[in-house]
Amino acid sequence: MPEQDTSAKTKEYYLDTPQECDRFFLKGSGNYDWGMKNRLARIFNPASGKTVMLAFDHGYFQGPTTGLERMDVTIRPLAPHADALMCTRGALRTLMNPEVPQAVVLRASGGPSILKDLSDERIAVSVEDALRLNASAVALQVFIGGTHETQSVHNMTSMVDACNRYGVPVLGVTAVGKELTRDARYIGLAARILAELGASIVKTYYVDDFETVTAACPVPIVIAGGKKLEELEALQMARDAIDRGASGVDMGRNVFQSDAPVAMIQAVRKVVHDGASAEEAFELYRELTSRGV
Numbered sequence: 001m002p003e004q005d006t007s008a009k010t011k012e013y014y015l016d017t018p019q020e021c022d023r024f025f026l027k028g029s030g031n032y033d034w035g036m037k038n039r040l041a042r043i044f045n046p047a048s049g050k051t052v053m054l055a056f057d058h059g060y061f062q063g064p065t066t067g068l069e070r071m072d073v074t075i076r077p078l079a080p081h082a083d084a085l086m087c088t089r090g091a092l093r094t095l096m097n098p099e100v101p102q103a104v105v106l107r108a109s110g111g112p113s114i115l116k117d118l119s120d121e122r123i124a125v126s127v128e129d130a131l132r133l134n135a136s137a138v139a140l141q142v143f144i145g146g147t148h149e150t151q152s153v154h155n156m157t158s159m160v161d162a163c164n165r166y167g168v169p170v171l172g173v174t175a176v177g178k179e180l181t182r183d184a185r186y187i188g189l190a191a192r193i194l195a196e197l198g199a200s201i202v203k204t205y206y207v208d209d210f211e212t213v214t215a216a217c218p219v220p221i222v223i224a225g226g227k228k229l230e231e232l233e234a235l236q237m238a239r240d241a242i243d244r245g246a247s248g249v250d251m252g253r254n255v256f257q258s259d260a261p262v263a264m265i266q267a268v269r270k271v272v273h274d275g276a277s278a279e280e281a282f283e284l285y286r287e288l289t290s291r292g293v
């Protein structure tokens with residue numbers, strides 16, 4: 001039997017205080033439902049509006065990538081410094097500690113290996129399994145201009161429909177085929193298509209004139225790091241991307257293939273969240289490495 005409200009205190013309705021109406025901090029995300037916003041706020045830091053995602057899903061098509069041979073050894077120490085972990089369900093279940101507070105962005109497309117046409121992907125995870133893993137978003141590759149362009153677009157739109165039922169954001173990854181020019185015209189085309197077809201976040205490569213890509217894409221863009229660069233160069237790329245409208249990075253090789261990955265991810269955070277210049281962040285990298293980090 002529920003108890004009656006017998007409190008002697010006078011009820012207070014704060015009649016002179018209008019109810020607060022929250023404005024959501026993230027680009028293009030103001031009209032989503034609560035669960036979707038809450039998941040996005042786990043990936044993107046509401047204070048800075050940015051994210052440092054750690055990508056270590058490379059094994060899903062290229063096997064034991066350099067730096068990812070033993071993810072229990074190399075990735076687990078990096079996890080505390082990331083806002084979100086982008087990985088496959090296999091890596092998550094077998095190697096990552098479920099006690100980590102980081103958001104999970106789950107790789108949800110796959111199929112071909114590096115031995116085949118990479119654009120021939122299918123959906124590789126159900127939304128139910130993504131929810132079972134408490135994913136904050138799922139990620140699918142979309143091959144605009146690739147042989148299997150339509151199939152890969154369909155993978156993403158099917159997943160958007162499934163994920164919208166549960167408030168799970170979809171991150172669309174623009175994959176650039178060998179034969180396609182990686183420039184603002186192409187990246188801008190791909191990013192815009194993904195956003196228009198329902199991606200809540202777009203991941204792409206940093207290119208010259210990046211501000212035109214971010215301006216014409218109505219959802220947050222995060223950049224991939226791409227091939228390993230010198231640390232200062234990678235930090236400069238992150239700085240340039242943020243300055244030109246990126247909402248964060250989803251870096252893999254430039255972190256886990258660094259000589260000092262734990263120092264590098266902290267330097268990346270300084271650029272993304274603290275507004276540091278590449279040089280200031282590199283100074284932090286050097287200081288941390290001199291201390292053996």
Ligand code: 5RP
Pocket residue numbers: 055056057058086141173175224225226227250251252253254
């Ligand atoms: C694979 C991916 C990877 O997660 C991502 O591109 C790799 O990150 P990086 O380029 O920084 O190593 O989406 O296609």
